[in-house]
Amino acid sequence: MAHGPAKGITRWLYTTNHKDIGTMYLWFSFAMFLLGGVFALVIRAELFEPGLQIVEPEFFNQMTTMHGLVMVFGAVMPAFVGLANWMVPMMIGAPDMALPRMNNWSFWILPFAFAMLASTLFMEGGAPNFGWTFYAPLSTTYAPPSVTFFIFAVHIMGASSIMGAINIIATILNMRAPGMTMMKMPLFVWTWLITAYLLIAVMPVLAGVVTMMLMDIHFGTSFFDAAGGGDPVLFQHVFWFFGHPEVYIMILPAFGVVSQIIPTFARKPLFGYASMVYATSSIAFLSFIVWAHHMFTVGMPVAGELFFMYATMLIAVPTGVKVFNWVTTMFKGSMTFETPMLFSIAFVILFTIGGFSGLMLAIAPADFQYHDTYFVVAHFHYVLVPGAIFSITAAVYYWLPKWCGNMYNEVMGKTHFWMAFIGLNLTFFPMHFVGLAGMPRRIPDYALQFADFNMYASVGAFLFGAAQILFLFNVIATIRGGRKATDEVWENPEGLEWTVPSPAPYHTFSTPPDVK
Amino acid sequence: MSSEGTYYVPEQSKLPIFASLGLFLTVFGAANWLNGDDTGPTILFCGGLVFAFVLWQWFSAVISENIRGMNSAQLKKSYVWGMGWFIFSEVMFFAAFFGALFYVRAFALPWLSGEGAGAATNEILWNGFEASWPLMTTPDMAVNGDAAKVTGPEQSMSYGHVDSLWTWLPFWNTVILMTSSVTVHLAHNGLKDDNRKAFNFWLGLTVALGIIFLVLQVEEYIQAYTKMGLTLDTGIYGTTFFMLTGFHGAHVTLGTFMLLVMFLRSVRKGHFKHDDCFGFEAASWYWHFVDVVWVGLFIFVYILG
Numbered sequence: 001m002a003h004g005p006a007k008g009i010t011r012w013l014y015t016t017n018h019k020d021i022g023t024m025y026l027w028f029s030f031a032m033f034l035l036g037g038v039f040a041l042v043i044r045a046e047l048f049e050p051g052l053q054i055v056e057p058e059f060f061n062q063m064t065t066m067h068g069l070v071m072v073f074g075a076v077m078p079a080f081v082g083l084a085n086w087m088v089p090m091m092i093g094a095p096d097m098a099l100p101r102m103n104n105w106s107f108w109i110l111p112f113a114f115a116m117l118a119s120t121l122f123m124e125g126g127a128p129n130f131g132w133t134f135y136a137p138l139s140t141t142y143a144p145p146s147v148t149f150f151i152f153a154v155h156i157m158g159a160s161s162i163m164g165a166i167n168i169i170a171t172i173l174n175m176r177a178p179g180m181t182m183m184k185m186p187l188f189v190w191t192w193l194i195t196a197y198l199l200i201a202v203m204p205v206l207a208g209v210v211t212m213m214l215m216d217i218h219f220g221t222s223f224f225d226a227a228g229g230g231d232p233v234l235f236q237h238v239f240w241f242f243g244h245p246e247v248y249i250m251i252l253p254a255f256g257v258v259s260q261i262i263p264t265f266a267r268k269p270l271f272g273y274a275s276m277v278y279a280t281s282s283i284a285f286l287s288f289i290v291w292a293h294h295m296f297t298v299g300m301p302v303a304g305e306l307f308f309m310y311a312t313m314l315i316a317v318p319t320g321v322k323v324f325n326w327v328t329t330m331f332k333g334s335m336t337f338e339t340p341m342l343f344s345i346a347f348v349i350l351f352t353i354g355g356f357s358g359l360m361l362a363i364a365p366a367d368f369q370y371h372d373t374y375f376v377v378a379h380f381h382y383v384l385v386p387g388a389i390f391s392i393t394a395a396v397y398y399w400l401p402k403w404c405g406n407m408y409n410e411v412m413g414k415t416h417f418w419m420a421f422i423g424l425n426l427t428f429f430p431m432h433f434v435g436l437a438g439m440p441r442r443i444p445d446y447a448l449q450f451a452d453f454n455m456y457a458s459v460g461a462f463l464f465g466a467a468q469i470l471f472l473f474n475v476i477a478t479i480r481g482g483r484k485a486t487d488e489v490w491e492n493p494e495g496l497e498w499t500v501p502s503p504a505p506y507h508t509f510s511t512p513p514d515v516k
Numbered sequence: 517m518s519s520e521g522t523y524y525v526p527e528q529s530k531l532p533i534f535a536s537l538g539l540f541l542t543v544f545g546a547a548n549w550l551n552g553d554d555t556g557p558t559i560l561f562c563g564g565l566v567f568a569f570v571l572w573q574w575f576s577a578v579i580s581e582n583i584r585g586m587n588s589a590q591l592k593k594s595y596v597w598g599m600g601w602f603i604f605s606e607v608m609f610f611a612a613f614f615g616a617l618f619y620v621r622a623f624a625l626p627w628l629s630g631e632g633a634g635a636a637t638n639e640i641l642w643n644g645f646e647a648s649w650p651l652m653t654t655p656d657m658a659v660n661g662d663a664a665k666v667t668g669p670e671q672s673m674s675y676g677h678v679d680s681l682w683t684w685l686p687f688w689n690t691v692i693l694m695t696s697s698v699t700v701h702l703a704h705n706g707l708k709d710d711n712r713k714a715f716n717f718w719l720g721l722t723v724a725l726g727i728i729f730l731v732l733q734v735e736e737y738i739q740a741y742t743k744m745g746l747t748l749d750t751g752i753y754g755t756t757f758f759m760l761t762g763f764h765g766a767h768v769t770l771g772t773f774m775l776l777v778m779f780l781r782s783v784r785k786g787h788f789k790h791d792d793c794f795g796f797e798a799a800s801w802y803w804h805f806v807d808v809v810w811v812g813l814f815i816f817v818y819i820l821g
Binding site: 010011013014015016017094095096098100103107109112113116145152153155156159162165166167169173174175200202203205207209214219221222226227228230234238241299301507 | 528531532533551606611632666748755759
C-alpha cells in the first residue's frame with residue numbers, strides 16, 4: 001500500500017479507508033451536534049421567561065422532537081462510530097475495517113437520512129412533533145404527514161447502524177493482530193464489541209416498531225389502536241425494548257474512551273481490567289430486561305413494576321464497579337490535567353450524578369412523582385452530555401494529535417472545558433429542582449415559580465453552545481498547524497495506536513504487528 | 517490488488533455512494549407515494565432501479581475478486597461473520613412482531629375485556645367486549661355494533677376451524693418448507709463431494725419448492741381476501757396474521773431469489789467448489805433461517821392461532 005489518499009472530492013465519496021470514513025463520521029456528527037444544538041437553543045430561548053415569546057407551541061414541539069432525534073441518531077451515535085473507525089483497527093493492529101466498502105456505505109446513508117429528516121421542517125404540517133420517543137397515537141393518529149418521511153429516515157439510518165455494527169464486530173473478532181487475545185484488547189475495543197452486539201440486537205426492533213406505525217397510518221392495521229384490539233402501550237413496550245439498550249449504545253463506548261484516557265494521565269495501568277470487561281457485559285445483558293422502567297405510570301401490573309424496578313437497580317452494581325475502577329486508577333497516580341483528562345474526570349463525577357438520579361427514578365413509587373417532569377430531563381442530560389458528549393470531546397482531544405500530527409492549543413482546550421463544564425451544570429442542575437417541584441417536560445410555557453431556575457438554565461445553555469464554537473475553532477486550528485506531536489503524543493501511553501507515526505499514515509499495520 | 521499485506525483492502529469504490537443514493541430515492545419515493553404525491557411512484561421506481569443495478573455490480577465485483585484469488589481465508593471469515601450477524605438482526609426484526617402478537621394475546625386483549633386493572637377500561641370505554649383469539653369481534657364492534665369502523669374478520673386461519681389436516685394449506689406449506697431445508701442441505705452435501713449434478717439437482721429442487729410455497733401463500737391470501745373476509749384491516753387478528761406471514765413471505769421471496777442466483781451461477785458459470793462456496797452457503801443459512809421462522813409461525817399463528 002504505497003500510495004496515499006486520492007485527490008479531490010472523490011477521495012471522500014469513493015473511499016474505503018477507515019481513517020477517511022472515521023473523519024467523515026466525526027465531521028458529520030459535529031455538524032449534527034451544532035444543528036441539534038441550535039434546536040436546543042430555540043427551546044432554551046423560549047423557556048428563558050415564562051409565557052410565550054419566540055415560537056408557537058406547535059413549533060416548540062417540533063424542536064423538542066428534532067433536538068432529541070438529531071442528537072441521539074445524528075450526533076452521538078455517528079461520533080462513536082467515527083471513533084471506532086479511526087481507532088479500532090489501529091488498536092488491534094488491523095490494516096483496515098473488515099468490510100471496507102460496506103463501511104463507506106454505512107456512512108453515506110446518514111447524510112441522505114438526515115437531509116430527509118431535516119427537510120420535514122419545511123413540509124406542510126411541519127416536522128414530527130411527538131417527541132423523540134414518538135409514542136403512538138401521537139405519532140400515528142395525530143401525527144403530521146411528515147411522519148412518513150420520519151419513518152423511512154429511521155429505517156435507513158437503522159440499516160446504516162446495523163451495517164456499521166456488523167463491520168465493527170467482524171473487525172474485532174476477525175482482524176486482531178497475532179497475539180492480541182480478547183483479554184488483551186483495549187477497553188475501547190471491548191466496549192465497542194458489546195455496543196455493536198446491542199446495536200444488531202435492537203436496531204431491527206426499532207425498524208419493526210416504525211413499520212408498525214407505518215402500517216397503522218397508511219394501511220389500516222390495528223397495532224396501536226384499541227378499537228381493533230391493539231394497544232398504544234404495545235408501542236411503548238416495543239419502543240423501549242429498543243430504547244433502553246439504545247441508551248447504553250450511547251454510553252458504553254464512552255466508558256471505553258474514559259478507560260483509555262484516565263490510565264494515561266494517572267500514569268498507572270487501568271485498575272481492574274477484567275472486572276471492567278465483565279461489568280460492561282453485565283450492563284449490556286441487564287439493558288434487555290429493564291425497558292419498562294420508562295413506563296412505570298402506564299398502568300402495569302404490580303408484578304411488572306416490581307420486576308422492572310429491581311432489575312433496574314441491579315444495573316447500579318456493575319456501573320458502580322466501573323466508577324470504582326476509574327477512581328482507583330487515579331488513586332495515588334502521578335496525575336496531570338491535560339484537556340482530555342479534565343473531560344474524563346468530569347465524566348466520572350457528573351456521569352455518577354446522572355447515575356444516582358437514575359437510581360431515584362428506578363424506584364417505581366417515587367417515579368410516579370418524577371415521571372415526565374424536568375427531573376427526568378435533568379437525569380438523562382446528565383448521563384448524555386457529560387457522559388456521551390464529554391467522552392467524545394475527550395477522545396477528540398486525546399487522539400487528535402495522532403490523527404493530524406499537531407498538538408491542539410492547551411489553553412484553548414482548557415477554556416473550552418471550563419466553559420462547557422460550567423455551562424452544562426448551570427443548564428441541567430436547576431432542572432432537578434424545577435422537576436421535583438413539578439414542572440412538566442415538553443411544555444413551552446410554565447408557572448411563575450419556575451422562572452429563576454429556567455433563566456439560569458437558558459444562560460447556561462448559551463454558554464455551553466459558545467464553548468462548542470471554541471472547540472470547533474481549536475480543532476480546525478490544530479488540523480491546519482501547530483506544534484508537531486511526537487509519535488507517542490503523551491507520556492508512555494498504552495496501546496498500538498501510539499506505535500505508529502503522528503500523523504498516522506494513510507495505511508497502518510498492512511502487515512500485522514506482533515503483540516506480546 | 518492494492519494491498520501488499522495479506523488482507524485485501526479494496527481500492528476506492530463508487531458502489532457505496534450510489535447504493536446510498538439508490539436506497540434514499542427508493543424510500544423517498546415510497547414516502548411521497550404514501551403521502552399521495554404523484555411523483556412518488558416514479559421516484560420509487562427510479563430509486564429501486566439504481567439500487568438494484570448497484571447491488572448487481574457490487575455482488576459481481578465481490579464474486580470476481582474471489583475468482584481472481586484476492587480473498588484470503590481471513591477475508592472469507594469476515595464475510596461469514598457478516599452474514600451470521602445479519603441473520604441475527606433479521607431474527608430480532610421478527611422478534612418484534614412475534615412479541616407484539618404475544619403481548620396482544622396475553623395482556624392487551626384480556627385487559628380490554630376487564631381483567632386485572634382493566635376493569636374501568638372495559639366498563640367505560642369498551643363495555644361488552646370479551647377477549648378471544650382469533651379475535652373476530654373487535655372492541656369497536658362490541659361497543660358500536662354495525663357502526664363500528666374497525667371490524668373483525670369473518671373467518672380465521674386457525675387450525676381450530678379446519679375440517680381436515682390433509683386439506684389444510686398451511687400444513688402443506690410446512691411440509692414444503694421443511695423438505696426444502698433438507699434439499700438445500702443435500703445440495704450442500706453434493707457440492708462437498710464435488711458432485712456438480714447432485715448439487716444442481718437438489719438446489720434447483722429447493723428453488724422450485726420455494727416458488728411452490730410462494731404460490732400457495734398467494735393462494736391463501738386470495739382465499740382470505742375473497743372468501744374469508746380476512747384482510748389487513750380486520751382488527752388485530754388480521755394485522756398480526758398478515759404482517760407476520762407477509763414479512764415471512766417477503767423473506768422467502770428474497771431467499772428463493774438468492775438461491776436462484778446461486779443455481780444460475782452454478783449451472784451457467786460453473787461457480788462454487790467444495791471448499792469455496794460462501795455465496796451458496798450464505799444463501800442456504802438464510803434459507804434455514806426463514807424455515808425456522810415459518811415453524812414459529814405455523815405453531816403460534818396457525819396451530820395455536
